[in-house]
Amino acid sequence: MSERIAIAMSGGVDSSVAAAVLKQAGHALIGVTLKLQDCHDAHGSRSCCGVDGITRAREVAGDLGFPHYVLDCVQDFEKLVLAPAWREYAAGRTPSPCLSCNERVKFGVLLDWAARLGIPRVATGHYARLHRDEVGRPMLLRGRDADKDQSYFLAGLSSDQLERAMFPVGHLCKPEVRALAKDLGLPTAETPESQDACLVAPGESFAEMLRQRFSAPAQAGRIVDEGGRVVGEHQGFHVFTIGQRKGLPAGATVRRWVKDISATTGEVTVTSRMDELVRTTFTVKDVNWLAGELPRAPLSCGVQVRYRHKSEPATVVAGDNGELCVTLDQPVKAVTPGQAAVFYDGERTLGRGWIG
Amino acid sequence: MSQIYADYNATTPLDTEVRAAMDEALGASFGNPSSLHQAGQAARRLVDRARTQVAQLLGAAPDEIVFTSGGTEADNLAVLGVAGAAASGRRGIVTSAVEHKAVLDPCAYLREQGHAVAFLPVDRDGRVEAAALRAAATSEVALISLMLANNDTGTLQPVAEAVAAANTCGALVHTDAVQAAGKLPIDVKQLGVDLLSCSAHKLHGPKGIGALFVRRGVRLVSLAHGGRQERTLRPGTENVPGIVGFGKACELARARLPADSRRVAELRTRFESQVVAAVPGARINGGGLRLPNTANIGFSGLDGEAIVINLDMLGLAASTGAACSTADHAPSHVLLAMGQPKDEARSSVRFSFGRESSDEDIEHAVTLVVRAASILREARR
Numbered sequence: 001m002s003e004r005i006a007i008a009m010s011g012g013v014d015s016s017v018a019a020a021v022l023k024q025a026g027h028a029l030i031g032v033t034l035k036l037q038d039c040h041d042a043h044g045s046r047s048c049c050g051v052d053g054i055t056r057a058r059e060v061a062g063d064l065g066f067p068h069y070v071l072d073c074v075q076d077f078e079k080l081v082l083a084p085a086w087r088e089y090a091a092g093r094t095p096s097p098c099l100s101c102n103e104r105v106k107f108g109v110l111l112d113w114a115a116r117l118g119i120p121r122v123a124t125g126h127y128a129r130l131h132r133d134e135v136g137r138p139m140l141l142r143g144r145d146a147d148k149d150q151s152y153f154l155a156g157l158s159s160d161q162l163e164r165a166m167f168p169v170g171h172l173c174k175p176e177v178r179a180l181a182k183d184l185g186l187p188t189a190e191t192p193e194s195q196d197a198c199l200v201a202p203g204e205s206f207a208e209m210l211r212q213r214f215s216a217p218a219q220a221g222r223i224v225d226e227g228g229r230v231v232g233e234h235q236g237f238h239v240f241t242i243g244q245r246k247g248l249p250a251g252a253t254v255r256r257w258v259k260d261i262s263a264t265t266g267e268v269t270v271t272s273r274m275d276e277l278v279r280t281t282f283t284v285k286d287v288n289w290l291a292g293e294l295p296r297a298p299l300s301c302g303v304q305v306r307y308r309h310k311s312e313p314a315t316v317v318a319g320d321n322g323e324l325c326v327t328l329d330q331p332v333k334a335v336t337p338g339q340a341a342v343f344y345d346g347e348r349t350l351g352r353g354w355i356g
Numbered sequence: 357m358s359q360i361y362a363d364y365n366a367t368t369p370l371d372t373e374v375r376a377a378m379d380e381a382l383g384a385s386f387g388n389p390s391s392l393h394q395a396g397q398a399a400r401r402l403v404d405r406a407r408t409q410v411a412q413l414l415g416a417a418p419d420e421i422v423f424t425s426g427g428t429e430a431d432n433l434a435v436l437g438v439a440g441a442a443a444s445g446r447r448g449i450v451t452s453a454v455e456h457k458a459v460l461d462p463c464a465y466l467r468e469q470g471h472a473v474a475f476l477p478v479d480r481d482g483r484v485e486a487a488a489l490r491a492a493a494t495s496e497v498a499l500i501s502l503m504l505a506n507n508d509t510g511t512l513q514p515v516a517e518a519v520a521a522a523n524t525c526g527a528l529v530h531t532d533a534v535q536a537a538g539k540l541p542i543d544v545k546q547l548g549v550d551l552l553s554c555s556a557h558k559l560h561g562p563k564g565i566g567a568l569f570v571r572r573g574v575r576l577v578s579l580a581h582g583g584r585q586e587r588t589l590r591p592g593t594e595n596v597p598g599i600v601g602f603g604k605a606c607e608l609a610r611a612r613l614p615a616d617s618r619r620v621a622e623l624r625t626r627f628e629s630q631v632v633a634a635v636p637g638a639r640i641n642g643g644g645l646r647l648p649n650t651a652n653i654g655f656s657g658l659d660g661e662a663i664v665i666n667l668d669m670l671g672l673a674a675s676t677g678a679a680c681s682t683a684d685h686a687p688s689h690v691l692l693a694m695g696q697p698k699d700e701a702r703s704s705v706r707f708s709f710g711r712e713s714s715d716e717d718i719e720h721a722v723t724l725v726v727r728a729a730s731i732l733r734e735a736r737r
Contacts, residue, residue: 004669028669067668117662118735 011053014125031061031068092263093338123166138162145173155352221266243334278331284353294318364710371560377604381597406603413606415543426566427534427555431458437576442498453693481643482511493521504536509642510650519548538609561605565598621648666728
């Protein structure tokens with residue numbers, strides 16, 4: 001059956017092929033490219049303001065024969081993604097802005113905009129799959145391509161959002177997507193991977209970009225070891241994350257990692273002991289749980305504490321105030337406050353929470 | 357895809373005769389009109405002929421036509437050119453709140469540079485009041501710039517009153533006739549204006565070419581420097597194919613104008629009355645005398661941009677005036693100036709018809725508008 005669908009097009013190969021798949025299935029499509037940054041913001045920065053993506057998306061839509069629009073989300077993106085991300089860095093945590101962007105912009109602002117147009121569904125080029133569970137709830141599964149799986153970034157979508165989402169390339173592997181793009185002669189067939197490069201050129205610090213954007217002062221401070229000994233100075237703790245090795249003063253003989261960041265003292269604590277970095281228990285808050293009620297009894301599942309980490313076996317149980325208490329079977333390195341923890345039952349995404 | 361085109365105020369299709377005329381300038385007569393030799397002379401003759409054709413559409417003399425890159429440059433040259441040449445005691449500019457950005461923005465720029473700029477309000481029909489023009493015309497005013505017809509609503513402005521007011525104080529009058537040229541008969545002598553802008557692509561000519569009528573004796577400073585072309589007001593080698601196309605388009609417009617505007621007015625009126633009858637809450641924006649081809653319709657409770665996108669999906673090209681969508685898009689400054697609340701202004705869509713619009717197009721367009729409105733009402737539930 002033909003449906004009215006808005007396809008979010010970044011100008012990359014994945015969303016282009018997603019659009020082609022939907023078009024071939026006979027749906028009434030509109031392509032939408034989100035404008036996330038003003039061009040004048042990009043002056044003097046090596047990152048692109050997004051015009052390239054808009055141009056490529058428009059070309060693909062033209063080739064495939066459906067209309068394409070640019071949705072200006074500059075203000076929403078700043079308010080819903082960038083400002084909260086900076087607040088996290090300023091508090092000594094490490095945010096996961098891609099999740100916020102999916103939850104609040106792509107499947108927030110865009111979904112609402114499309115709904116007002118009478119277009120009930122929004123598709124993206126994410127590598128994830130949607131099925132239904134035994135009681136008919138939407139079920140978010142990992143993408144079939146394990147290397148490209150993006151379910152982690154989508155795990156914060158509510159059931160209502162998932163009901164209206166479509167991921168047309170989730171059942172494909174990246175080489176198949178590239179091959180399809182080539183077969184269809186799409187101008188984006190050869191575009192390089194753009195993931196995580198949103199707004200930041202390779203080698204630039206996202207945190208530093210945000211600090212400059214919000215004209216916030218850098219909180220310089222001391223770098224101390226586990227024993228409280230000062231081992232160096234830093235120019236701003238926002239550029240550090242738990243488990244980081246780069247940018248630390250060289251130890252006499254030992255390697256050091258960031259163990260803790262204190263926004264109150266401005267101190268960055270380092271350790272030379274890998275076992276100091278691991279955690280076995282933590283709690284997550286603002287939980288989005290896709291499998292019914294939060295588990296009142298301990299539930300065995302997998303937990304992934306960062307994108308591109310593997311899922312670790314754990315037991316979770318509902319705590320106070322909607323929190324979820326997580327106990328890992330084995331200690332895991334660099335469980336970082338501010339990052340998303342995403343829970344899995346095999347391929348199925350159970351939910352996500354923010355690491356406290 | 358085949359679409360019904362109802363956005364003639366944005367641009368018009370190139371007339372096949374215009375295209376044929378341009379062929380010569382793109383081919384055999386490739387010379388530089390400034391060259392001494394015969395190749396140059398051939399190109400010069402084409403430019404001369406086109407200048408006469410444009411002048412005839414406007415009732416001007418050929419030497420009063422300055423070719424520019426389009427309407428925007430013509431407006432800029434008029435506003436900034438007069439301000440730059442005016443006596444030190446004349447720092448005032450009077451314009452209206454409903455002008456095109458090509459006039460509003462250079463006026464705003466002049467204000468930043470210390471000029472006194474008045475943006476006159478309009479009434480509910482979108483018309484500047486003659487009394488306001490008279491009141492604004494003081495001895496410090498260098499220029500009154502008032503458009504002939506508004507691009508959003510088609511409302512005609514009292515340019516004759518602007519001329520009368522200017523005559524009492526010695527100011528010059530410019531009119532942006534980009535939308536009016538080819539749709540209304542224009543005679544610069546009768547009108548009494550000193551400067552008038554027009555653009556080729558609004559009257560079935562090519563894009564990238566326009567003209568400013570500059571009455572003999574009116575002094576302007578040029579905005580660019582580098583050659584003696586266009587009486588130094590617009591230096592640089594002429595866009596000969598564009599100029600030739602513009603000339604031909606003016607000749608055709610002049611010949612077709614009475615019949616074309618009668619026919620299109622009839623289509624427009626039918627479209628408006630059928631939409632207003634069929635869509636609950638629909639109303640016509642703009643009143644009084646209007647361009648024959650423009651229908652600006654408000655759809656109470658609906659979003660104009662959402663209507664335009666739905667119409668685009670269904671196969672009808674219309675406009676809200678903006679090229680970029682925002683979830684909370686800015687309403688037309690013209691409708692706001694007419695006193696409409698933001699939501700009302702945001703609910704409005706511009707349909708503009710023209711030479712190739714047919715009876716069937718109108719019939720089909722009404723059906724599509726009704727369908728789009730019902731899709732959106734459904735979506736709100």
